[in-house]
Amino acid sequence: xxxxxxxxxxxxxxxxxxxxxxxxxxxxVNNNPLNIINHPYTNAFERNVIDKIQHLKEFYASxxxxxxxxxxxxxxxxxxxxxxxxxxxxxxxxxxxxxxxSYLDAGQKIxxxxxxxxxxVNESAIYPREIAKQALFNxxxxxxIAHNHPGEALxxxxxxxxxxxxxxxxxxxxxxxxxxxxxVAGKTAISMMEKGLFPSHDPNNGVRRVVER
Amino acid sequence: MYFLSIEEAEQKRMAELLANILDLNDVNKDVxxxxxxxxxxxxxxxxxxxxxLSSDICLKIGYIKMIIETLFREGG
Numbered sequence: 562x563x564x565x566x567x568x569x570x571x572x573x574x575x576x577x578x579x580x581x582x583x584x585x586x587x588x589x590v591n592n593n594p595l596n597i598i599n600h601p602y603t604n605a606f607e608r609n610v611i612d613k614i615q616h617l618k619e620f621y622a623s624x625x626x627x628x629x630x631x632x633x634x635x636x637x638x639x640x641x642x643x644x645x646x647x648x649x650x651x652x653x654x655x656x657x658x659x660x661x662x663s664y665l666d667a668g669q670k671i672x673x674x675x676x677x678x679x680x681x682v683n684e685s686a687i688y689p690r691e692i693a694k695q696a697l698f699n700x701x702x703x704x705x706i707a708h709n710h711p712g713e714a715l716x717x718x719x720x721x722x723x724x725x726x727x728x729x730x731x732x733x734x735x736x737x738x739x740x741x742x743x744x745v746a747g748k749t750a751i752s753m754m755e756k757g758l759f760p761s762h763d764p765n766n767g768v769r770r771v772v773e774r
Numbered sequence: 775m776y777f778l779s780i781e782e783a784e785q786k787r788m789a790e791l792l793a794n795i796l797d798l799n800d801v802n803k804d805v806x807x808x809x810x811x812x813x814x815x816x817x818x819x820x821x822x823x824x825x826x827l828s829s830d831i832c833l834k835i836g837y838i839k840m841i842i843e844t845l846f847r848e849g850g
Contacts, residue, residue, distance in 0.1 A: 570844050573837035577795065595848060598841075613795055620791040620838070621845050623784045627815055628846075630780040650780060661780070676783040695777055 567594055574598075578613040580606050622653030636670045637663065637705060643743055644750040647707040650674070651745040660708040662692060664701035665740070672699045687724055689731040696737050704732065707743040715746040717758045725753060726760040733762045785810045796834050802827060 567589065574597065575582040585597055588604055597604060598621075601614040629649040637643045651659060660678040663671050675695065678686040696704060706725060725742045732739060742753040753759045778786075789807035792798070798806070809818045809825045818825070819839040822832040 566844070570841065573840045577834055577837045577841070595845070598845065616791045616794045617838070617841065620788055620795065621842055623788045623791065624815060624842055624846070626784050627781060627788075630784070659783075674780050676778040676780060679783075691777075 570594065578606075578610050578617065580604070580610050580614070619653070619656075625653070626650055630674070634670065636668060637665060637740075638669050640741065640752045640755050643705055643707075643741055644752060647705075647743045647745055648748070648750045651707060651709040652748055652750075654709050655711050658709055658711055660687065660706070662695075663705045663707070664696055664699040665703045665705065666700075667702045669703065669740075672701055687727075689727050692728060693731050693735060693737075696732060697735065701737060703738040703740045704728070705740050705743065707745065709745040713746040715744070715749055715751055717742070717744055717751070717753050717756065721753070722758060722760060726763065729760060729762050730764075733764075782811075785815070788815060792835075792838070795838065796831055798831070802831065 571582055571585050571589070571594070574580060575585065580597070584604060584606075585594075588597065592603075598614060598618055601611045601618075606614070626649065629646075635642075635646060637646060646663075647661065650661060657679055659676055661674055662677050663674040666672055677692065677695075680686050692704075706728065708721075721742065721744065725739065729739045740754070742759065744751050744753070786807065789803055789810060792806055793803040796802075805825055805827065806818070809822075813821075819835060819842070822835040823829075827835070
């Protein structure tokens with residue numbers, strides 16, 4: 562890939578991060594200039610330079626998320642759309658776990674997507690009654706949960722299934738459906754519904770019943 | 775547990791990251807967070823001088839804008 566104005570790009574980059582301009586110029590003779598950002602270790606920069614490049618990369622990821630979040634008319638009408646949507650919001654988040662909930666209207670259009678927790682998925686991080694309050698406030702018909710695994714493990718943990726079960730049980734009496742729980746790991750995502758790990762509503766709110774396909 | 779919109783969460787994160795990239799103090803970090811919250815990231819990157827930041831910081835924000843635009847254009 563050839564970048565227009567490569568020269569000024571490299572100069573800005575060098576001024577900002579302290580990376581050696583000459584080293585980068587040599588590097589791009591045979592390599593894609595964007596690799597300097599995407600794979601900073603290949604250039605053997607100093608530690609503080611690499612840190613700045615990583616921050617810049619994360620800053621760009623946030624910028625992309627903001628741009629994607631501007632797309633408010635999105636309709637989540639399939640698992641693939643849901644996976645793509647949450648990948649765009651969580652795919653670049655490597656340093657921490659973030660839990661999102663999208664509140665959907667009757668046509669499965671997103672009313673709001675909110676960050677409900679950052680940290681780990683466990684009972685102390687998520688209060689289903691607060692989610693229920695927010696769901697009623699948004700006047701939604703259904704929700705989709707999503708979170709990322711910073712360690713890039715592409716599987717649903719017991720805690721992920723338990724959280725989903727709890728939300729299903731709390732929201733079912735309000736006629737609000739939990740449609741899916743998407744787990745994002747790096748550049749891929751899985752749907753618990755698609756994987757057959759999605760729990761069914763337990764009216765007794767006791768024994769978990771995981772539907773195994 | 776808290777409820778933040780995606781926009782709010784990312785704006786907060788961007789201000790933190792900018793502070794790290796530009797070695798800013800807490801006061802300037804707060805200025806950036808408020809600027810992004812009130813005017814949006816594109817406006818802030820386009821007009822950093824309007825928010826009372828020093829010319830050195832504004833110059834570096836210009837570099838960031840250029841890099842971000844390049845990445846966005848090139849699909850980085």
